[in-house]
Amino acid sequence: MDRKTDLTETSTLSVAIVGSGGSGVVTIGKILLESIARFGLFALMSRSSGPQIRGGESAVMLRIGSSPVDSLDDDFDLLLALDWLNAERFSDEIPITENSLILADPDKGALPDHYNHTANRQLLTPLSELAKSIEQGRANMVGLGVLSSLIGLPRTIVCEAARDTLGQKGAAVLEATLKCIDLGYSETPEERYFAPLSAPETIQPRWNISGNEASGFGALQGGVRFVAAYPITPASEILEWLAPNLEKSGGSLVQAEDELASINMIIGASFGGVPSLTATSGPGLSLMMEGLGLAVASETPVVVSNVMRGGPSTGIPTKSEQSDLNLALYGFHGDAPHIVLSALSIRDCAFTTEWAVKLAETLQAVAIVLTDQSQGQARAVIQPPSRTSLEGKRKLASATEHYQRYALSEDDVSPMAIPGDSNCIYTADGLEHNQQGVPSAMAEDHQRQLDKRRQKLTRFDYGDDWAEITGEGDICLITWGSATGATREAAARLNRAGHPTQVLAVRLLAPLSVERFRQVTGSAAKLLVVEQNHGGQFFEYLNAQRALPQQAQSLAQPGPLPIRPNVIYNRIMQGL
Amino acid sequence: MHGPPPKPPLKAKDYKSDVKPIWCAGCGHFAVLSAITKALAHLSLPPEQVALVSGIGCSSRLPAYTHVYGFHGIHGRALPIATGLKAARDDLTVLVTGGDGDGFSIGGNHFMHACRRNLDLTYIVMDNEVYGMTKGQASPTTAPDWEQNSLTPHGTGLPSFNPAAIALASGAGFIARGFSGDPGGLTQLLIEGILYPGFSFIHVLSPCITYHPEQKEWKQSVHALTENTTADPVIAAQRVQENDRMATGLLFKAPSAQRQGSTQAAASTQQISEQFLVPS
Ligand SMILES: Cc1ncc(C[n+]2csc(CCOP(=O)(O)OP(=O)(O)O)c2C)c(N)n1
Ligand code: SF4
Numbered sequence: 001m002d003r004k005t006d007l008t009e010t011s012t013l014s015v016a017i018v019g020s021g022g023s024g025v026v027t028i029g030k031i032l033l034e035s036i037a038r039f040g041l042f043a044l045m046s047r048s049s050g051p052q053i054r055g056g057e058s059a060v061m062l063r064i065g066s067s068p069v070d071s072l073d074d075d076f077d078l079l080l081a082l083d084w085l086n087a088e089r090f091s092d093e094i095p096i097t098e099n100s101l102i103l104a105d106p107d108k109g110a111l112p113d114h115y116n117h118t119a120n121r122q123l124l125t126p127l128s129e130l131a132k133s134i135e136q137g138r139a140n141m142v143g144l145g146v147l148s149s150l151i152g153l154p155r156t157i158v159c160e161a162a163r164d165t166l167g168q169k170g171a172a173v174l175e176a177t178l179k180c181i182d183l184g185y186s187e188t189p190e191e192r193y194f195a196p197l198s199a200p201e202t203i204q205p206r207w208n209i210s211g212n213e214a215s216g217f218g219a220l221q222g223g224v225r226f227v228a229a230y231p232i233t234p235a236s237e238i239l240e241w242l243a244p245n246l247e248k249s250g251g252s253l254v255q256a257e258d259e260l261a262s263i264n265m266i267i268g269a270s271f272g273g274v275p276s277l278t279a280t281s282g283p284g285l286s287l288m289m290e291g292l293g294l295a296v297a298s299e300t301p302v303v304v305s306n307v308m309r310g311g312p313s314t315g316i317p318t319k320s321e322q323s324d325l326n327l328a329l330y331g332f333h334g335d336a337p338h339i340v341l342s343a344l345s346i347r348d349c350a351f352t353t354e355w356a357v358k359l360a361e362t363l364q365a366v367a368i369v370l371t372d373q374s375q376g377q378a379r380a381v382i383q384p385p386s387r388t389s390l391e392g393k394r395k396l397a398s399a400t401e402h403y404q405r406y407a408l409s410e411d412d413v414s415p416m417a418i419p420g421d422s423n424c425i426y427t428a429d430g431l432e433h434n435q436q437g438v439p440s441a442m443a444e445d446h447q448r449q450l451d452k453r454r455q456k457l458t459r460f461d462y463g464d465d466w467a468e469i470t471g472e473g474d475i476c477l478i479t480w481g482s483a484t485g486a487t488r489e490a491a492a493r494l495n496r497a498g499h500p501t502q503v504l505a506v507r508l509l510a511p512l513s514v515e516r517f518r519q520v521t522g523s524a525a526k527l528l529v530v531e532q533n534h535g536g537q538f539f540e541y542l543n544a545q546r547a548l549p550q551q552a553q554s555l556a557q558p559g560p561l562p563i564r565p566n567v568i569y570n571r572i573m574q575g576l
Numbered sequence: 577m578h579g580p581p582p583k584p585p586l587k588a589k590d591y592k593s594d595v596k597p598i599w600c601a602g603c604g605h606f607a608v609l610s611a612i613t614k615a616l617a618h619l620s621l622p623p624e625q626v627a628l629v630s631g632i633g634c635s636s637r638l639p640a641y642t643h644v645y646g647f648h649g650i651h652g653r654a655l656p657i658a659t660g661l662k663a664a665r666d667d668l669t670v671l672v673t674g675g676d677g678d679g680f681s682i683g684g685n686h687f688m689h690a691c692r693r694n695l696d697l698t699y700i701v702m703d704n705e706v707y708g709m710t711k712g713q714a715s716p717t718t719a720p721d722w723e724q725n726s727l728t729p730h731g732t733g734l735p736s737f738n739p740a741a742i743a744l745a746s747g748a749g750f751i752a753r754g755f756s757g758d759p760g761g762l763t764q765l766l767i768e769g770i771l772y773p774g775f776s777f778i779h780v781l782s783p784c785i786t787y788h789p790e791q792k793e794w795k796q797s798v799h800a801l802t803e804n805t806t807a808d809p810v811i812a813a814q815r816v817q818e819n820d821r822m823a824t825g826l827l828f829k830a831p832s833a834q835r836q837g838s839t840q841a842a843a844s845t846q847q848i849s850e851q852f853l854v855p856s
């Protein structure tokens with residue numbers, strides 16, 4: 001069959017599973033992802049659910065590859081439906097073609113029209129009937145067996161993954177599960193629908209991690225030892241992961257009464273010398289803006305991990321969108337230079353968050369990391385994350401006769417005293433101040449402190465990590481954050497079609513190095529800025545910075561559907 | 577403010593900075609500043625181990641006038657800043673100062689939650705029943721019939737907040753009322769509050785002679801609490817509701833809770849990362 005391929009020319013396989021509340025879709029996904037990981041392959045798994053708070057219908061979407069997978073494909077090769085209740089809710093999230101195979105239980109009713117008309121290949125297996133033959137047997141695990149067998153995963157690996165995933169559920173459940181998986185394998189027809197997955201010869205170390213866990217881990221790596229936050233979808237998993245792991249690391253987490261509190265709590269902790277972070281999403285980031293201004297003015301390092309969702313207002317809380325860029329860039333009152341970063345993949349959530357902490361500490365600055373729901377709440381099998389070489393330590397005050405907290409200095413970073421130091425006692429202030437820290441409304445003091453706060457960020461050498469540049473060519477696709485995966489895949493398809501294409505994925509959004517940006521993009525004939533929001537916020541920002549040539553165009557598509565690689569590909573092919 | 581640290585025994589003036597207060601002559605806040613430095617000297621706390629956090633308002637200017645670590649934050653957020661600092665640095669003595677607008681209006685939610693969280697903070701609110709800094713508007717503690725500001729020409733018409741009652745209902749373990757006209761009594765309450773190993777709320781009647789000159793008469797109306805301190809919240813509730821809100825002294829003191837010590841690192845980041853590793 002015709003299979004879409006990525007840059008490395010390796011084939012990928014896309015699998016979706018749907019079912020009503022309680023049918024066990026998510027459990028299949030978890031075991032499948034872990035099996036794929038153990039088999040030696042890579043995968044990306046995202047989840048979707050109906051509007052119910054708990055227990056509604058849900059869908060799991062997996063894309064499997066022999067190299068790391070950073071985006072979903074345009075459509076799915078295989079759809080397993082445990083039942084069809086409300087399944088049409090997912091029809092736009094799970095596009096299928098006439099080549100797709102649908103695996104379904106005939107006792108759960110006929111295929112909805114949409115699927116019946118599209119899919120020529122259907123495999124009907126009585127999953128629930130089969131499960132009844134096993135004590136405590138469950139249809140989802142029989143389905144897992146059939147699906148795994150169809151795509152060529154070894155039975156032993158799936159059983160081991162199931163054992164480790166369901167370990168706590170007790171011996172009886174586990175035994176029934178393994179029997180169901182076995183039964184699924186033996187009930188799979190001989191006919192080969194897909195070329196079986198094959199394991200690589202040598203298996204490199206891999207992690208199975210979600211974007212939110214990666215952000216939490218990156219924060220720890222960066223040295224964060226205090227977190228305060230207020231729960232919000234889709235950021236809460238960062239906090240849930242950090243609470244126990246901070247404790248193990250000698251740090252602590254406070255659940256605040258609101259985001260006004262959480263941002264100010266981390267400012268207090270950071271003033272005390274402890275690297276600090278909060279995690280939130282759009283509505284929370286809006287509430288934090290005044291506090292962030294205080295951090296800028298008082299030069300107290302803090303990091304905000306903002307996991308974007310559909311906005312404005314409560315918007316679409318459970319789905320992804322890259323629409324908080326304007327807020328992160330421009331939300332502050334006054335002239336308030338700060339750092340804005342975007343994570344380019346699930347794996348990059350770890351690197352970028354670690355980098356953010358170290359930049360914030362080094363520059364006594366605010367750093368906002370933008371990730372989104374499609375990264376945060378998705379899981380992937382990844383290569384272990386890379387690490388920044390930046391040491392990332394605060395410049396501390398040393399004993400001095402006449403300590404000045406906001407002293408002008410060579411690199412514009414003033415040595416900071418930490419409570420406990422008897423020689424450098426000072427009062428931090430959000431009021432404009434002189435070098436000593438005493439409030440001042442004098443033009444000269446304001447000018448100097450404004451200059452200092454800007455220059456410490458613009459004069460710093462951020463090195464090569466400001467962006468990731470892949471490929472070369474006349475066509476240049478410019479993107480940021482989670483749109484990077486689909487953009488790179490579109491570039492790979494363009495390259496294969498004979499149109500050399502380069503991708504510039506920007507990690508350091510602010511301060512933007514316009515000079516370096518122009519060096520990369522300067523020779524391109526066609527430029528397209530790709531992002532997942534309605535207003536083309538990144539495109540507008542680049543134009544405001546005069547970074548783009550006249551002919552550059554914008555591809556801005558709002559959430560909640562992911563940007564599919566072919567949308568980008570077709571836009572270029574139709575001629576810009 | 578500068579030069580080598582003073583040697584013990586420390587005096588009140590060793591806790592004062594050389595920054596000149598911007599307060600109006602006769603403002604009640606001067607006496608509160610003085611009482612805070614006296615309490616710190618009495619306790620001989622090393623200045624570098626003390627942090628004073630505030631929000632915005634005339635009262636919130638206080639940290640810069642002291643020689644301890646200070647954070648002059650934003651309006652209403654002193655308690656969260658102090659909460660983060662104390663949670664991260666349990667070794668520090670953390671004091672929080674501010675006004676009635678700062679603490680009960682814009683920061684009201686934090687007030688309740690700080691009482692409830694019961695961290696070892698000492699929260700000193702200088703209540704002048706007015707927004708001094710923004711030139712005299714009504715605050716949550718202003719009397720309903722006070723008509724001196726053009727924003728509320730007929731008075732607020734709203735019942736005024738009873739801060740001690742709110743603190744009690746929210747779970748504060750130490751609730752006291754002081755008066756800037758009685759600096760000796762206030763110093764004593766501050767000492768007790770700082771020593772109390774939980775959240776202590778010290779409500780200080782501190783006149784704004786510029787926008788609320790009637791408060792000069794507080795000298796006559798303020799009186800000392802006659803009853804002994806109670807540890808019974810039911811008795812305390814009756815007291816804070818019944819009296820004229822002008823009785824100074826320790827209104828309520830709960831037995832102090834056992835506090836848990838700070839956590840020690842038990843695992844390296846490398847060890848923590850192993851949870852993600854795919855078994856091969
Ligand atoms: C977010 C915000 N809103 C409004 C203000 C304006 N403002 C400054 S101080 C203040 C009231 C201060 O009153 P209070 O806390 O009682 O202190 P006092 O000056 O009476 O000591 C207000 C409303 C501000 N600084 N920030
Ligand atoms: S305005 Fe009132 S509160 Fe402010 S300094 Fe003057 S007297 Fe004190």
Ligand SMILES: [Mg+2]
Pocket residue numbers: 633675676677702703704705706707708715
């Ligand atoms: Mg006031």
